[in-house]
Amino acid sequence: MTTINRLLRECKSSASKHVVIIGNGISGITCARNVRKNSTACITVISSETDHHFSRTALMYIYIGHMRFQDTKPYEDSFWVKNKIDILNRFVSKVNTDEKMLTFSNGESLTYDVLVIATGSKSNKFGWPGQDLHGVQGLYSYQDLQLMEQNTKDVNHAVVVGGGLIGVEMAEMLKSRNIGVSFLVREQHFWDAVLPMEEAVLIERHILEHNINLRLGTELKEIISDERGKVKSIITSKGESIKCEFVGLTVGVSPNILFLKDSGINTDRGVVVNEFFETNIEDVFAIGDCAQFEKSINGRRQLEQVWYTGKMHGETLAHSISGVKTAYNPGHWFNSAKFFDIEYQTYGNVPTNYSEQLASFYWEHPTKKICLRIAYNKQTNILIGVNAFGIRLRHQIIDKWLSEERTIDYVIENLAGANFDPEFFIKYENDIADSYKFRKQKSILSN
Amino acid sequence: MKNESLSISNPDKNKIDFIEKVAIGLITVGLLILALSFLNIKLNAVIFLPLSLSSILLGTIVYSRRIYLKKLPGIKNDAVWFRSLSSRGLIAWSIGITLTGFYVLIYWFPRILGLGVNGNSNTGLAALFDPLSYFFEGKPASQWFVYGTLYTLCITSLGYKFILKYRHNRYQIIRTIVVMLSQLFFAYLIPEILEGLNSDKAYFAKDIKNMWPLNYYFFDSWHIDNMRNGGTMGMIYLVWGIALFLIVTPIVTYFVGKRWYCSWVCGCGGLAETAGDSFRQLSSKKVSAWKFERYMIHGVLLFAVLMTSAVLYNYFTNTTTIFGLDTYTWIRQPYGFLIGAAFSGVIGVGFYPMLGSRVWCRFGCPLAAYMGIFQRFKSRFRITTNGGQCISCGNCSNSCEMGIDVRAYAQKGENIVRASCVGCGICSAVCPRGVLKLENGDEKNRINSNPISIGNNSAKLNM
Ligand SMILES: Cc1cc2nc3c(=O)[nH]c(=O)nc-3n(C[C@H](O)[C@H](O)[C@H](O)COP(=O)(O)OP(=O)(O)OC[C@H]3O[C@@H](n4cnc5c(N)ncnc54)[C@H](O)[C@@H]3O)c2cc1C
Ligand code: SF4
Ligand code: SF4
Numbered sequence: 009m010t011t012i013n014r015l016l017r018e019c020k021s022s023a024s025k026h027v028v029i030i031g032n033g034i035s036g037i038t039c040a041r042n043v044r045k046n047s048t049a050c051i052t053v054i055s056s057e058t059d060h061h062f063s064r065t066a067l068m069y070i071y072i073g074h075m076r077f078q079d080t081k082p083y084e085d086s087f088w089v090k091n092k093i094d095i096l097n098r099f100v101s102k103v104n105t106d107e108k109m110l111t112f113s114n115g116e117s118l119t120y121d122v123l124v125i126a127t128g129s130k131s132n133k134f135g136w137p138g139q140d141l142h143g144v145q146g147l148y149s150y151q152d153l154q155l156m157e158q159n160t161k162d163v164n165h166a167v168v169v170g171g172g173l174i175g176v177e178m179a180e181m182l183k184s185r186n187i188g189v190s191f192l193v194r195e196q197h198f199w200d201a202v203l204p205m206e207e208a209v210l211i212e213r214h215i216l217e218h219n220i221n222l223r224l225g226t227e228l229k230e231i232i233s234d235e236r237g238k239v240k241s242i243i244t245s246k247g248e249s250i251k252c253e254f255v256g257l258t259v260g261v262s263p264n265i266l267f268l269k270d271s272g273i274n275t276d277r278g279v280v281v282n283e284f285f286e287t288n289i290e291d292v293f294a295i296g297d298c299a300q301f302e303k304s305i306n307g308r309r310q311l312e313q314v315w316y317t318g319k320m321h322g323e324t325l326a327h328s329i330s331g332v333k334t335a336y337n338p339g340h341w342f343n344s345a346k347f348f349d350i351e352y353q354t355y356g357n358v359p360t361n362y363s364e365q366l367a368s369f370y371w372e373h374p375t376k377k378i379c380l381r382i383a384y385n386k387q388t389n390i391l392i393g394v395n396a397f398g399i400r401l402r403h404q405i406i407d408k409w410l411s412e413e414r415t416i417d418y419v420i421e422n423l424a425g426a427n428f429d430p431e432f433f434i435k436y437e438n439d440i441a442d443s444y445k446f447r448k449q450k451s452i453l454s455n
Numbered sequence: 456m457k458n459e460s461l462s463i464s465n466p467d468k469n470k471i472d473f474i475e476k477v478a479i480g481l482i483t484v485g486l487l488i489l490a491l492s493f494l495n496i497k498l499n500a501v502i503f504l505p506l507s508l509s510s511i512l513l514g515t516i517v518y519s520r521r522i523y524l525k526k527l528p529g530i531k532n533d534a535v536w537f538r539s540l541s542s543r544g545l546i547a548w549s550i551g552i553t554l555t556g557f558y559v560l561i562y563w564f565p566r567i568l569g570l571g572v573n574g575n576s577n578t579g580l581a582a583l584f585d586p587l588s589y590f591f592e593g594k595p596a597s598q599w600f601v602y603g604t605l606y607t608l609c610i611t612s613l614g615y616k617f618i619l620k621y622r623h624n625r626y627q628i629i630r631t632i633v634v635m636l637s638q639l640f641f642a643y644l645i646p647e648i649l650e651g652l653n654s655d656k657a658y659f660a661k662d663i664k665n666m667w668p669l670n671y672y673f674f675d676s677w678h679i680d681n682m683r684n685g686g687t688m689g690m691i692y693l694v695w696g697i698a699l700f701l702i703v704t705p706i707v708t709y710f711v712g713k714r715w716y717c718s719w720v721c722g723c724g725g726l727a728e729t730a731g732d733s734f735r736q737l738s739s740k741k742v743s744a745w746k747f748e749r750y751m752i753h754g755v756l757l758f759a760v761l762m763t764s765a766v767l768y769n770y771f772t773n774t775t776t777i778f779g780l781d782t783y784t785w786i787r788q789p790y791g792f793l794i795g796a797a798f799s800g801v802i803g804v805g806f807y808p809m810l811g812s813r814v815w816c817r818f819g820c821p822l823a824a825y826m827g828i829f830q831r832f833k834s835r836f837r838i839t840t841n842g843g844q845c846i847s848c849g850n851c852s853n854s855c856e857m858g859i860d861v862r863a864y865a866q867k868g869e870n871i872v873r874a875s876c877v878g879c880g881i882c883s884a885v886c887p888r889g890v891l892k893l894e895n896g897d898e899k900n901r902i903n904s905n906p907i908s909i910g911n912n913s914a915k916l917n918m
Binding site: 074075081084323324334338340341345346351353401402404407429430432434 | 527528529530532533534535536537538623624625626629736741742839841842843844846847848849850852853862863866880883884885887888889892893894909910911912913
């Protein structure tokens with residue numbers, strides 16, 4: 009393990025600048041690796057979570073037993089030594105930008121030339137009565153996972169609050185240990201801020217198939233304690249009481265930036281940055297989940313708390329730090345997830361509601377849980393986005409079609425070329441094309 | 456940080472239901488009959504052999520149907536790192552030791568298995584298999600007959616389990632059916648029947664797909680002679696055997712990769728894919744293991760080539776020595792002992808529960824090395840990475856029985872082109888983000904490297 013003294017000695021004496029990155033998540037680590045590729049800077053990555061970078065997206069797989077913690081580390085431990093990236097397990101409690109110095113919770117301090125804030129997110133809590141009881145928790149960090157192991161010991165029934173991606177993962181985790189799950193979703197349909205109705209309903213069916221007690225349009229009102237300060241039941245917005253020994257709060261995340269409070273670094277919901285990831289203070293940058301763009305870039309959201317975005321931020325900022333100043337220029341949006349057994353991929357923009365200008369063609373398999381939605385512009389017929397459930401699509405091809413502004417007819421015709429399912433899988437392109445032509449003839453395409 | 460699984464919340468809460476218990480009971484009965492025979496307790500073989508084999512088969516079928524069909528189709532890897540069997544626990548060690556012991560007995564102490572020598576009739580386990588051996592070949596069972604029968608039983612019964620486990624994935628279903636049939640017919644039934652029909656002629660290998668250098672004695676003088684004296688069939692086997700490794704293998708490997716052999720027809724691969732499925736995650740993914748692998752496997756290939764050159768030299772010059780050394784004592788015997796028996800059998804299968812299911816295929820098989828060279832440098836096969844969709848979760852690497860760190864490529868957006876990949880397709884099956892696809896395509900762009908994530912246009916402007 010790196011010691012502060014050694015770091016200071018070596019980085020001070022070397023002619024190159026000292027790049028200090030707070031956070032060893034995907035954004036911080038991608039930045040560190042790419043700076044290393046292109047420069048001789050002294051690089052230190054700090055995190056108080058785990059010594060080495062691991063894949064946060066794989067937390068659930070540790071719990072359900074597909075992998076052990078060490079299997080979720082994308083690089084062998086020796087990688088960091090070999091690539092001269094110093095790692096430091098400390099919690100940064102204070103940033104002094106005048107002296108360019110960090111103070112750790114144990115009192116030690118470290119100076120930097122360039123500071124990258126990549127501190128990610130923390131789970132939201134909305135001030136519910138009982139939210140700090142034993143057996144109530146969110147799921148974000150490695151420590152949360154360890155706590156969840158403790159908290160779910162001998163549990164028979166659990167409640168998961170919040171119908172997002174982490175909520176479904178938590179439900180699947182609990183189910184894998186044969187724990188009954190009630191799943192409270194505030195919205196009328198599952199993840200309906202992102203999913204159009206048909207897709208949401210398909211996923212709901214699948215969640216129910218897994219014997220999850222799915223409660224749509226239901227919020228958490230209160231968590232009730234037993235005499236030892238442990239959760240024993242919850243009360244929903246509909247006045248129902250559900251007995252449970254565990255409550256998972258998965259109602260979104262927000263930037264983890266409390267430690268910057270008195271630093272003079274400009275923050276809003278996240279650390280405010282421009283397209284170069286520059287904060288209001290020179291030589292201080294922010295990337296990943298915790299960064300908030302002062303204005304939207306290429307129509308993207310100002311806060312984008314996903315893996316891929318953190319990776320792209322890290323890559324881009326590394327160029328600037330290595331001497332090639334580079335503005336962030338994200339391409340077409342894409343994302344993916346898995347809802348129990350159903351894989352989901354999305355490319356471009358697939359709205360949930362369709363207006364005068366936008367329309368979509370939706371196909372769903374009559375019996376299987378497979379569907380595809382192609383969103384396009386009604387006037388020009390140009391493709392704007394695709395949702396695929398249970399069909400894998402080629403990222404490169406769809407990305408190209410979006411850039412080339414292909415029409416929906418072109419997409420339907422060439423869909424087979426974008427299929428990425430394993431060999432021998434049944435192909436549905438003909439069914440999809442037939443359905444499209446049929447509906448086009450009857451002009452019942454829209455929506 | 457501890458390297459243990461974190462699990463403390465009871466991972467084995469799943470209760471075993473009545474039907475599952477009955478099925479496990481059946482399997483136990485079948486195994487018990489084998490164990491009793493091994494201990495030389497005399498059982499009526501005509502009744503107990505079919506009883507044993509069918510209860511193992513039936514028990515496995517019922518058990519697999521019970522555990523998989525009550526769940527929805529999808530990836531079924533829950534708790535693999537918690538279970539004793541699949542995470543080097545007590546059960547794993549017991550099975551490992553039993554298997555290792557069994558291999559040691561087959562290779563070096565067949566008498567303990569009851570093989571009758573010097574005209575004595577079989578006893579024990581071997582005697583149990585006599586009726587079946589008489590049925591096929593009209594002679595008492597050899598230890599290899601016992602072994603071949605049990606081997607085929609493992610592949611067919613656990614292959615069925617594998618199909619149910621991956622029933623949502625047609626690549627896996629089709630591949631497994633082929634590997635099961637290939638073992639049942641090409642490696643077992645057809646050779647046994649042919650052997651029976653030709654019992655007047657000397658032995659030569661009759662598994663048409665078991666080619667040199669995996670079958671390392673193919674070019675030994677005695678084997679060549681037996682084929683030459685084996686009538687038309689012998690000649691067919693001789694010509695086919697040479698054509699298979701010299702012409703057919705390079706061509707097919709060029710078009711589809713070495714998977715056509717390693718995970719579709721090969722017997723060693725067949726066992727690894729079916730019986731070994733519970734152990735695939737145990738293979739080491741370390742860079743150091745990869746380095747070791749390259750030395751080992753190419754070393755074995757070299758050894759096999761040198762040995763074969765020597766025996767062919769002997770054959771054509773009618774000698775038994777090379778450079779003054781006796782070929783048998785100095786080359787063939789050591790190869791047979793070290794590689795043929797100790798490596799491919801004892802370590803290769805006996806150590807499944809410790810080192811994973813493909814130890815032999817990865818570190819030792821000279822045929823895999825040979826095909827690997829084509830696969831790496833001249834083939835249309837690759838595993839395509841789907842743009843920027845990888846979330847570095849590690850499921851692919853974890854499931855790779857060949858110890859390939861698939862994630863290392865996928866997270867960089869690079870295709871996977873590796874000599875060792877046997878094309879089992881499990882990495883692609885378990886990927887939760889649909890990132891990997893095994894495919895054959897144009898050699899151009901086969902090995903791509905995208906230094907920048909697709910979806911990020913920032914750096915392309917500058918770099
Ligand atoms: C369970 C789960 C599943 C997910 N699945 C997906 C998915 O499938 N796809 C997807 O796109 N996204 C997914 N996400 C979101 C994704 O993981 C995040 O967007 C991404 O990890 C953010 O990376 P980051 O590098 O910005 O921050 P983080 O990964 O959060 O890293 C920040 C690090 O900084 C450390 N840190 C913070 N403050 C300090 C301090 N003061 N001192 C020292 N260290 C500090 C933290 O401990 C942490 O280790 C998932 C998230 C979770 C929790
Ligand atoms: S399983 Fe898929 S998402 Fe996970 S690391 Fe491998 S390729 Fe990436
Ligand atoms: S890389 Fe994939 S297909 Fe190849 S051997 Fe490993 S798991 Fe099987």
